[in-house]
Amino acid sequence: MSMNIKFKRFCCLVLFIAGLVLFTGCATGPPETLPDSGSGEDNDLLYEQVVLKGRPFKLELALTPGQREKGLMGRETIVVDEGMLFVYPDEEPYPTVLKFWMKDCLIPLDVIFIDHEGIITAVHEMEPPQSGTADEDLVVYSSDKPAQFAIEIKGGLAAEMGLLVGDTVKLDRDNLVKKAR
Numbered sequence: 001m002s003m004n005i006k007f008k009r010f011c012c013l014v015l016f017i018a019g020l021v022l023f024t025g026c027a028t029g030p031p032e033t034l035p036d037s038g039s040g041e042d043n044d045l046l047y048e049q050v051v052l053k054g055r056p057f058k059l060e061l062a063l064t065p066g067q068r069e070k071g072l073m074g075r076e077t078i079v080v081d082e083g084m085l086f087v088y089p090d091e092e093p094y095p096t097v098l099k100f101w102m103k104d105c106l107i108p109l110d111v112i113f114i115d116h117e118g119i120i121t122a123v124h125e126m127e128p129p130q131s132g133t134a135d136e137d138l139v140v141y142s143s144d145k146p147a148q149f150a151i152e153i154k155g156g157l158a159a160e161m162g163l164l165v166g167d168t169v170k171l172d173r174d175n176l177v178k179k180a181r
Contacts, residue, residue: 108155
């Protein structure tokens with residue numbers, strides 16, 4: 001075989017492989033996970049569907065210290081039936097009394113604290129702080145009792161739906177806690 005034919009075959013093979021890589025990278029359809037714009041600690045966001053008072057919510061999971069610390073900071077909007085589920089690991093010091101604040105939050109949120117058995121321990125409506133509020137002046141929202149989970153949803157929804165302390169939220173506790181760090 002002449003050198004010219006070998007070179008042409010090599011070029012065709014390289015072009016074929018390059019095309020295959022390009023088209024595979026442009027697959028259509030929704031991804032199972034989305035890139036994380038957060039702490040860089042994790043590259044993927046995971047979601048869990050949770051039903052509150054008969055209403056399904058798609059909740060982004062906050063499983064790591066970095067994800068839990070960032071929460072919904074900096075978000076300008078939140079879809080009505082979406083939010084975030086904060087999951088704490090099943091190791092000391094959890095479950096414990098959890099405390100949240102609205103540092104760098106731009107939108108009103110409700111926080112629902114839930115113990116390890118799925119019982120709501122506290123519900124708070126949280127308003128974003130004035131721009132420039134010092135950390136020590138931020139309002140702190142407590143779970144009041146030891147909690148393993150917290151859910152943040154669009155502000156005002158918890159009251160609208162009638163979520164109360166003592167209500168039960170069905171969570172896949174064991175599976176969620178295994179994922180938490």
